[in-house]
Each structure stands twice: as structure tokens, then as C-alpha cells.
Amino acid sequence: MIIRVRHVAAACVLGAALTACGAPDAPTAARPAPSSASSAPADSSRPPTLTPGAGGLTPVFTNGPRTGDKTVALTFDADMTADEGPRAAAGERFDNPELISTLRTLKVPATVFMTGRWAEEYPAEARSIGADRNFEIANHSYSHYAFTGDCYGLPRVAADGMKNDVERAYTAFRKAGIAHPMPYFRFPGGCYDRQVLKTLAPTGVTAVQWDVVSGDAFATDSDAVARQVMEGVKPGSVVVMHCTRSAAPATERAVRAIVPELRAKGYRFVKVSQLIGAAAARH
Numbered sequence: 001m002i003i004r005v006r007h008v009a010a011a012c013v014l015g016a017a018l019t020a021c022g023a024p025d026a027p028t029a030a031r032p033a034p035s036s037a038s039s040a041p042a043d044s045s046r047p048p049t050l051t052p053g054a055g056g057l058t059p060v061f062t063n064g065p066r067t068g069d070k071t072v073a074l075t076f077d078a079d080m081t082a083d084e085g086p087r088a089a090a091g092e093r094f095d096n097p098e099l100i101s102t103l104r105t106l107k108v109p110a111t112v113f114m115t116g117r118w119a120e121e122y123p124a125e126a127r128s129i130g131a132d133r134n135f136e137i138a139n140h141s142y143s144h145y146a147f148t149g150d151c152y153g154l155p156r157v158a159a160d161g162m163k164n165d166v167e168r169a170y171t172a173f174r175k176a177g178i179a180h181p182m183p184y185f186r187f188p189g190g191c192y193d194r195q196v197l198k199t200l201a202p203t204g205v206t207a208v209q210w211d212v213v214s215g216d217a218f219a220t221d222s223d224a225v226a227r228q229v230m231e232g233v234k235p236g237s238v239v240v241m242h243c244t245r246s247a248a249p250a251t252e253r254a255v256r257a258i259v260p261e262l263r264a265k266g267y268r269f270v271k272v273s274q275l276i277g278a279a280a281a282r283h
């Protein structure tokens, strides 16, 4: 697992320019109830979240229930690092409109973990993704800097700036016109520790990791990416991929292969919120 996480993290670092999506709602509005799993079916307008861990730590979600429906969530990290503006200005594309278009054509629900910097660079795309009921936008930080030390060489967010970095992404989402960002947060590089989970607790987010690494970062062989996904997916899986042409050029082709194959195996694509809701409902 560590190796898999590192693999993705390394990709995130190198591909700091990856695009992402975001949502503007204040995460605190979706803080889970203090009881157990808080799918909160009584309030369908509120996204499901997990109950904080012992000591009020930010809960961490990795995958949905392994039994029951054969569901799988494709997630796309829209990475762009705070210092990559000059690269974008020079023509590097951190977005991937073709990928979004393919997901729409294939009618695949998906969750996009967007950095605030990405939303600033591509506000029209961010708004369009956010307005599409097939998609949901979650938080991948504003800066795409690391929340722990030793995280693939990423610059590190200061301890007293972490909460602000998460909230600044929601502010960027709001400015881009994203109406309903999800209270979910994916750590840049997937790097976190207990202290960080404590620090972010006041934001009310549920941290979202993954159990299947697609290996799409910097991949040029879409067949290899598709194979890795097909070998890794189980019921309830969360697959991590990227939404950026410059750092994940084979992803759109891989998705075109993965979607029909998984459907042929009986899988149904869902958003992360649906897996979290299913997990919460089992408690």
C-alpha cells in the first residue's frame, strides 16, 4: 500500500500542473453529526460524511463496502500547484477537456479532486464540471503543497497554514462559480499523519484516499493503465486517476477502455459521495 501510495504521490509531484475541480460550499456546513456514521438520510441535501475518528480526528475514507453492489468510483485529481502559473502562461495545459467530454459521453459519474489554483486557472471548466450532476467536485488543497514532511519533494504547507489552504480552495471554487463543492479532501501526494488529521478537524472534511492506483501519471501506454485498473478494482473501490493533459496524457484513452470492460463485469460507476453514503449507512 505504501508503495502504491508513493507511486501516485510521485506522479502528483512531477505533475504538479495537473488540473482539478473544486466546490465553493463551506466545508463546515457539512460537518458530520457527532453520532456514528452520518449518512444523514433525513437530510438528502447534505453530502454524506464519515464520523470523526477517536479524539475528533478528521475521518479517512479509502473504499466503500466490499459486499453488495458492484460499484466503483473513478476519481480524477485536477492538480495545479500554486507556483505553476508561469508554466500555464507558457502554454502547458493542466486541464483535460477531452477526458471530461468522454466521461459525459459514456455517462460515467465521477469525482474530481481539484486544487484551488486549478479552479483559478480554468474557472469556466471548473464551473461546468461543478454544474454537471454526473460529477462532483472535491478539495485537493489550494496549493498542492504537502501536508507532511517527506512527501515526494513537494513544498510543505506550514502547520499554521494547513486549515487555510483547505479553506482557500473552497474560496477559489466559490469564485469560479461552483455551487456545491463536496466536504471531501484529498491530501496532495496522499501524505498525512495523525497530527494533520487533528489540525484539519475544524474544517469538517472527510479525507479521501483510494485503494486502486491507476498509474496514469506520466503514463503513455493507456493499455497498461487500463490493465492495472482492471486488476485492482473490487466492489467499492476508489480509483485514483488524473485530469490533466500535461502530466497524464493517456488517461482519456484508458478510460475509454476501462469503462466498457468494468460494465461488462457488472460494475456500476458511482461518485465518492455514494460510496461514503453506503459506508456510513452500514454503521
Ligand SMILES: [Zn+2]
Pocket (backbone or CB within 6 Å): 012, 018, 077, 079, 140, 144, 188, 189
Ligand atoms: Zn495531486
